[in-house]
Structure formats: structure tokens, C-alpha cells
Amino acid sequence: MRVLQIINSLGTGGAEKLLLDTIPLYRKEGVEMDLLLFWENNHPFTKALMDLNCCKVIVLNHSLNYKDIYSPRNILKLRKYLKDYDIAHVHLFPAQYFTVLANISLKNRCKLIFTEHSTSNRRINNRIFKPLESWIYTKYKKLVCITEEIKNIYDNYLKQFNTIEIIYNGVNIEMIQNAKSRNKEEIHPILTQEQKIILQVSAFRKGKDQMTLVKALQYLPENYYVVLVGEGDELKNCENHVIELGFDKRVVFLGQRMDIPRLLKTADIIVLSSKYEGLSLSSIEGMASGKPFVASDVPGLSEVVGGAGVLFELGNAKELAERIQELLEDKTLYERTVEACQNRAAQYDIQNMIQKHIELYQRVYAAT
Incomplete structure (x- = not known):
């Protein structure tokens, strides 16, 4: 089972810091896991992870312009790597959208998991984005919510979407x-x-x-x-x-x-x-x-x-x-x-989170 974590960048933020802290621990538990970034501009978190030499770090854009993470060209760039993994665990927008589109072009070869990190998502209340947003979520095998409150929001928003579960984020x-x-x-x-x-x-x-x-x-x-x-x-x-x-x-x-x-x-x-x-x-x-x-x-x-x-x-x-x-x-x-x-x-504690995610990966990987 090969798992690819996907996020926009490893700049400042809770989701970003979480990946820096957890990927080495997943590796210690025997999970073959790598990281893909849409953009990287010498962030300390990225350097720290690379210095650990515990996983492959794939970067789609090395430019100085953060807005490159929104380029549709990332779909084709991502497609090149996504086909080599069994599971992609995605974090944040626009990685959330581009990963789905890249996977469709691969005939859904990779099984997708998305973690919702925030109680605030303006797109679900936007008349234009709402239908697209709902469709995107259906392309994920599991939606992980990090709090009960977030789960309640998406239970209400994604009616009939019965693949939501809670896994609390953890700290060392x-x-x-x-x-x-x-x-x-x-x-x-x-x-x-x-x-x-x-x-x-x-x-x-x-x-x-x-x-x-x-x-x-x-x-x-x-x-x-x-x-x-x-x-x-x-x-x-x-x-x-x-x-x-x-x-x-x-x-x-x-x-x-x-x-x-x-x-x-x-x-x-x-x-x-x-x-x-x-x-x-x-x-x-x-x-x-x-x-x-x-x-x-x-x-x-x-x-x-x-x-x-x-x-x-x-x-x-x-x-x-x-x-x-x-x-x-x-x-x-x-x-x-x-x-x-x-x-x-x-x-x-971070070990509780690690074990629950590993169990989730195993279930998703085993499902037909």
C-alpha cells in the first residue's frame, strides 16, 4: 500500500505542520508514504522534512509565485505521479479539486481521501460553487473531519454522503x-x-x-x-x-x-x-x-x-x-x-491519530 499526501505547500499552517510531524511517524509504522506539494519556496517545514530523508518530496512548481498552485496545468503535472500510488490523502483547496480531476483522467486508479480541517468553507454557501463542490466530495472514498462540529456541518451539507468519519488531529x-x-x-x-x-x-x-x-x-x-x-x-x-x-x-x-x-x-x-x-x-x-x-x-x-x-x-x-x-x-x-x-x-496525542489513519488507509485499500 503506497500513500501520497497532497497539499498546496508546506507554508505556515496547522495542516502543513501536521504533515511535517506525522509523515516520519507513518514511515516508522511501516506505511510507504510520500508527499506532493503544488508549490514550494524554501519553506522551513519543507526543508525540515527533506533533511529527515524519510520520504520522497515531490514539488510541482518551484516558482516564486504562490498563485501557481491555482494553475489548471497542475492537473497534468499531478497525473504523472498519482498513478504510482494506491491512496492519495488530500488536504486543502485547490489541491482538493485538482486531485479529483487528475484521478478521473486516470480512470480513478487511485483511491482518494480528503481531510476537512476547518469549520469555514465559503464555497459551500456559494450559489455557483455549491453544485461543483458537492460533486467533488463524492469522488472521495472517505471524508475525514477533525472535529464533531465539522462533521455536523458536512452531514448537513452533503446529505446522503455516508462516508464521513471523525479523526482528531494530534500533537506530539x-x-x-x-x-x-x-x-x-x-x-x-x-x-x-x-x-x-x-x-x-x-x-x-x-x-x-x-x-x-x-x-x-x-x-x-x-x-x-x-x-x-x-x-x-x-x-x-x-x-x-x-x-x-x-x-x-x-x-x-x-x-x-x-x-x-x-x-x-x-x-x-x-x-x-x-x-x-x-x-x-x-x-x-x-x-x-x-x-x-x-x-x-x-x-x-x-x-x-x-x-x-x-x-x-x-x-x-x-x-x-x-x-x-x-x-x-x-x-x-x-x-x-x-x-x-x-x-x-x-x-x-499524535499516536492515537496515526493509528486511526492507518486503520482507515487499510480499510480503503482493501475495499473493492
């Missing part, structure tokens, strides 16, 4: 818990050990809400600093807003980093301010870190974090600041929140 809990903290000065020159670091790890995309965390600084003492990790289309806008608000001396942008576990261990509070999520790996990593985790009370976060970490109203910077200060001023609350977060994170 042991690696997070065993990571060593760093001196704060090592992270950035403006940071010192006396400062309180509030860390958010997330891509700078429309669905994220880093600015609410930045605005919370106006309600917090001067020794509270925000550290933002990630890249994306909205990064420049966020940097400009930070300067406009006068917080450029209290907000640090670190870009994409490969030492996330150590950064989590160094921070005082972990926050994920976001408008929606699927099953956020950042939230699970944050809860596993041994630090209190605070998140927006929105779909994809309230279910995972509620009852363990601390939730705040979307966009409410004042409430976020109050929750942060309460945690840092109340040692008992801090420790109780840490314990609850670690217990919750343990439910999402």
Missing part, C-alpha cells in the same frame, strides 16, 4: 512536555527575564485575530510583552497596525520558527486569538506546554479549550487582558489552569 505531546525553555533574551534583544511574555503561534491570515491580543496591551502593565510567531498575507498589515497603536516596543514578530516547543516553555501565557478554527494544533500544543492557555470563544476553540483553558469573547481586548492578568496574579488559578490544560491535551 511528549516532545512538547520535554522541551527546554530558553532565556527570554535569546528570543529577541528587547526581551528580559523580568518581562511577562504572552505568546501566540498562528499564521497571519484572515481567520486569525492577532490584533485583539495586541490591543490588550493597553490594559496591561508595561512589563507585559506580546510575541507573535508565524507568517502569512496579513503579517504586514498587523505590523503596520502595531506601529500605529504605538506598541512596536512591546510586540515582537518572530516569523516562522522551528523551535515552537521551546518558545512555548519560555512564555508565561499562551494565547490563540482567532475568529474560527478547525482543530487547532497550536491550541493543543499550547495546552500541553505547562503554561495556561487562553483562546477566543469561537467554533473550533470553545469545544477543545472550554473547561480546561480560559475563553474570552471574540474581539474583546479588555476581557482578554483581564483573563491574562488574573492568571499571572493568582498562582493557584495559574497552576489549576495548567493542570486542566495538560489533561485536555493528553486526549489529542
Whole structure:
């Protein structure tokens, strides 16, 4: 059984980080698995996977233009490789569409699985896209939803589509818990050990809400600093807003980093301010870190974090600041929140996810 993971790129994002973390583990379990990217532009995740030398990494476009992932020419390029695999496990749009079309041209030689990572999909509410979207989904043998909420959305949207199942994304809990903290000065020159670091790890995309965390600084003492990790289309806008608000001396942008576990261990509070999520790996990593985790009370976060970490109203910077200060001023609350977060994170250990996916591959492969 040969499995090909297909995704647009290994840029910043939860689905992308998941592939970096899991492909080596699938290989250790004896699954012959490779990765195909529609585009690659020297991303750290891609380099890290290649350095492991555990699988073949196929890249369809080496250009500097990310928009090449939307080129229909990718259908023919993909066809060349798809025929050599028994199963293709696809992530994200437009890989979702192009893989189906390439497979049809091969007379459906490869069995397709698609993972839905988000509660937000504008195409299913679009009058033009909806019929095409429904048809595309029927070409997949299995639709994997990473949360119960996502499954409910697609149960309602894809009526009669009875091949949906839930497999929660996972995190290498042991690696997070065993990571060593760093001196704060090592992270950035403006940071010192006396400062309180509030860390958010997330891509700078429309669905994220880093600015609410930045605005919370106006309600917090001067020794509270925000550290933002990630890249994306909205990064420049966020940097400009930070300067406009006068917080450029209290907000640090670190870009994409490969030492996330150590950064989590160094921070005082972990926050994920976001408008929606699927099953956020950042939230699970944050809860596993041994630090209190605070998140927006929105779909994809309230279910995972509620009852363990601390939730705040979307966009409410004042409430976020109050929750942060309460945690840092109340040692008992801090420790109780840490314990609850670690217990919750343990439910999402990556090995559970790996085994469930392997069982799914075996069932799909064996089916006629």
C-alpha cells in the first residue's frame, strides 16, 4: 500500500505542520508514504522534512509565485505521479479539486481521501460553487473531519454522503512536555527575564485575530510583552497596525520558527486569538506546554479549550487582558489552569491519530 499526501505547500499552517510531524511517524509504522506539494519556496517545514530523508518530496512548481498552485496545468503535472500510488490523502483547496480531476483522467486508479480541517468553507454557501463542490466530495472514498462540529456541518451539507468519519488531529505531546525553555533574551534583544511574555503561534491570515491580543496591551502593565510567531498575507498589515497603536516596543514578530516547543516553555501565557478554527494544533500544543492557555470563544476553540483553558469573547481586548492578568496574579488559578490544560491535551496525542489513519488507509485499500 503506497500513500501520497497532497497539499498546496508546506507554508505556515496547522495542516502543513501536521504533515511535517506525522509523515516520519507513518514511515516508522511501516506505511510507504510520500508527499506532493503544488508549490514550494524554501519553506522551513519543507526543508525540515527533506533533511529527515524519510520520504520522497515531490514539488510541482518551484516558482516564486504562490498563485501557481491555482494553475489548471497542475492537473497534468499531478497525473504523472498519482498513478504510482494506491491512496492519495488530500488536504486543502485547490489541491482538493485538482486531485479529483487528475484521478478521473486516470480512470480513478487511485483511491482518494480528503481531510476537512476547518469549520469555514465559503464555497459551500456559494450559489455557483455549491453544485461543483458537492460533486467533488463524492469522488472521495472517505471524508475525514477533525472535529464533531465539522462533521455536523458536512452531514448537513452533503446529505446522503455516508462516508464521513471523525479523526482528531494530534500533537506530539511528549516532545512538547520535554522541551527546554530558553532565556527570554535569546528570543529577541528587547526581551528580559523580568518581562511577562504572552505568546501566540498562528499564521497571519484572515481567520486569525492577532490584533485583539495586541490591543490588550493597553490594559496591561508595561512589563507585559506580546510575541507573535508565524507568517502569512496579513503579517504586514498587523505590523503596520502595531506601529500605529504605538506598541512596536512591546510586540515582537518572530516569523516562522522551528523551535515552537521551546518558545512555548519560555512564555508565561499562551494565547490563540482567532475568529474560527478547525482543530487547532497550536491550541493543543499550547495546552500541553505547562503554561495556561487562553483562546477566543469561537467554533473550533470553545469545544477543545472550554473547561480546561480560559475563553474570552471574540474581539474583546479588555476581557482578554483581564483573563491574562488574573492568571499571572493568582498562582493557584495559574497552576489549576495548567493542570486542566495538560489533561485536555493528553486526549489529542499524535499516536492515537496515526493509528486511526492507518486503520482507515487499510480499510480503503482493501475495499473493492
